[in-house]
Amino acid sequence: MGMRVLFVCLGNICRSPSAEGVVRVKAGLRGVNLDLDSAGTGAYHVGEPPYGPMQSAAIARGYDLSGLRARQVVRADFARFDLIVAMDAANFAHLEGMRPEGGAEVRLFTDYAPGCGTDEVPDPYYTRDFDGTLDLIERCAEGLLDSLSR
Template structure:
């Protein structure tokens, strides 16, 4: 059975599309069949591609985000996905407020970070300007997520 996962950040132009792109590549390398998407809790960038500097950092590591387009989380997503993964506590709180009874489970991406890493959120590189640091954490969390799905 294909697992459906939605990655969520604020504007859906840096962290969540990166998570979608990284997990897509890493899942394919492991032979894990997933249906992936990403969205934002805010609508400022709906329809736009991921942020240029984020795309460039991802591309340098072999992740092509160019075909992705930002969209807003919908209540229907809680029925369409098995798992919704938030990049930070604010987005997690927004998702929990939206979540209907019986809707998809919501977790933080850093719940899948290596034990003892100390990370509780994926910092937003749109503001920190640390695109490579964000990708380092996204890659580590992606590995943890895929390990958890393989168990």
């Protein structure tokens, strides 16, 4: 089993499942074995598939998110995963607030894309910019995989 990485946003229907799907494909292309999952800090969409327009934008780029279902992050995730990656500062703060001593490291996804011009992955549920969000997620994914390869 490879490194265990959890991607986290608010509702787990746009950004974090997309990050999971993008990293899964890109890791596979590189031959990198990772155990990936995604979750939300909120319970708004538990059990639901990723948001339709997000799935459409992802599938157009070769990322199939249809098998994913939203879940809420739980304290046990800090023991189950090696790295927890937050999509924005609010979710980062939420995760740090629930992180037990010695639990998984929490990082912002944009930490892996220095010079990208933002410190957050914008939520396309509100911005409606699904392609722009995927552009940033792809960039962060490449940086994350580069980091894990070092």
